Amino acid sequence: MTTPPKRTPRVMHVSAKSWITPNMIRVTCTSDWMQGLEAGIEGAHFKLFIPEVGQAEDAFVNQLEVGPRPTVRTYTIRHLRPELKEIDIDFVDHGDAGPASAWARRCVVGDVAGFAGPGPIKLKEFYADTYVIAADMSALPVAxxxxxxxxxxATGLAFLEITSDDDRQEVDAPDGVAVHWITHPDPHQPVTQCVDRIASLPDFTGRVQTCIAGESGMIKALRAEIINGRGVPKEDTYISGYWKIGLIEDEHQADKRANS
Ligand SMILES: Cc1cc2nc3c(=O)[nH]c(=O)nc-3n(C[C@H](O)[C@H](O)[C@H](O)COP(=O)(O)OP(=O)(O)OC[C@H]3O[C@@H](n4cnc5c(N)ncnc54)[C@H](O)[C@@H]3O)c2cc1C
Structure with a gap:
């Protein structure tokens, strides 16, 4: 049996870009096919295909079609405006060491990139008595x-970890969800603030749903606290490692597969 070829990633172009906070770059991308995206998919992830520095658009598009596969990273649809054929992608600006962060820093209006997906949204239904949200900056878009x-x-708690106080964003949370911002200036140093805050909470009331994502070490500790410690059924949780200190994304994904 032959394996069917994977669908060629779709092409999109940068239509706007700005630093929305000191460590977060919003890149707006546009293309005609975006008017066909389903409404309400904000928070879903997709695969971003990144051109090499200085690569011509024709060469990149050809590479998307015939390979070898360009550098690919995972990102989140922060906003979708199908009527304008646009999505917003919020990139943590963590310098030029990672191809995706470096691309977000250098891209200008008109630049090309590739898109595959989207994947599923993370909380498809809302049925909890208590919501627990936790995220570092990489997962602020999904949170x-x-x-x-x-x-x-809805009622619950959100713990949002940011690199500087100025990285706070306007988030339209329900009045009953208390949003706590936690500043952690060096994301490359493991931190337990978020885990400690959640571990010190009294027992949750009623049925719980979570949307928890961020650096892998933090996620491992939160998974232990929420699922093993507090007995929240796995099916009511979204808990996912989005990156790992010291590993590039491909290594992190391989690490996740090896430990799942
Ligand atoms: C489902 C999903 C959705 C995601 N959505 C988003 C999103 O919307 N926005 C977003 O910014 N990220 C998001 N991420 C995380 C993103 O995929 C990783 O941060 C990825 O490693 C970034 O690629 P890169 O090329 O910049 O760095 P890489 O080449 O992967 O890594 C280079 C170096 O940078 C470090 N690094 C990677 N990410 C960070 C970071 N956030 N802060 C500090 N250092 C880092 C690595 O440990 C490594 O040492 C998501 C991940 C997943 C799994």
């Missing part, structure tokens, strides 16, 4: 999209 999609009478 913010989830908070915005929740029923307006």
């Amino acid at each position: 913010a999209a989830t908070l915005e999609a929740m029923p307006r009478d």
Whole structure:
């Protein structure tokens, strides 16, 4: 049996870019096919294909079609405006060491990139008595999209870890979800603030749903606390490592597969 070829990633172009906070770059991308994306997919991830520095658009598009596969990283749809054929992608600016961060820093209006996906949104239904949200900056897009999609009478807690106080964003959370911002200036140093805050909470009330994502070490500790410690059923949780200190994304994904 032959394996069917994977669908060629779709092409999109940068239509706007700005630093929305000191360590977060919002890149808006546009293309006609975006008007066909399903409404309400904010928070879903996709695969971003990144051109090499100085690579001509024709050469990149050809590479998307015939290979070898360009550098690929995983990102989140922060906003979708199908009527304008646009998505916003929020990139943590962690310098030029990573191809995706470096691309977000250098890209200008008109630049090309590739898109494959989207994957599923993370919380498809909202049925909890208590919501627990935790994210570092890499997962702020999914956390913010989830908070915005929740029923307006939802109750719970959100712990959002940022690199500087100025990285706080406006997030349209329900009034009953208390949002706590935690500043951690060096993301490359492991930190337990978020885990400690959640571990010190009293027992959760009623049924719990979570949207928790970020650096792998933090996620491992939170998974132990929420699932093993507090007995929240796995099926009510979204808990996912988005990156790992010292590993590039491909190494992190391989690490996740080896430990799953
Ligand atoms: C489902 C999913 C959705 C995601 N959505 C987003 C999103 O919307 N926005 C976003 O910014 N990230 C998001 N991420 C995380 C992103 O895929 C990783 O941070 C990725 O490693 C970035 O690629 P890079 O090329 O910049 O760095 P890489 O080449 O992968 O890594 C280079 C170096 O940078 C370090 N590094 C990687 N990420 C960070 C970081 N956030 N802060 C500090 N150092 C880092 C690595 O440990 C490594 O040492 C998501 C991940 C997943 C799995």
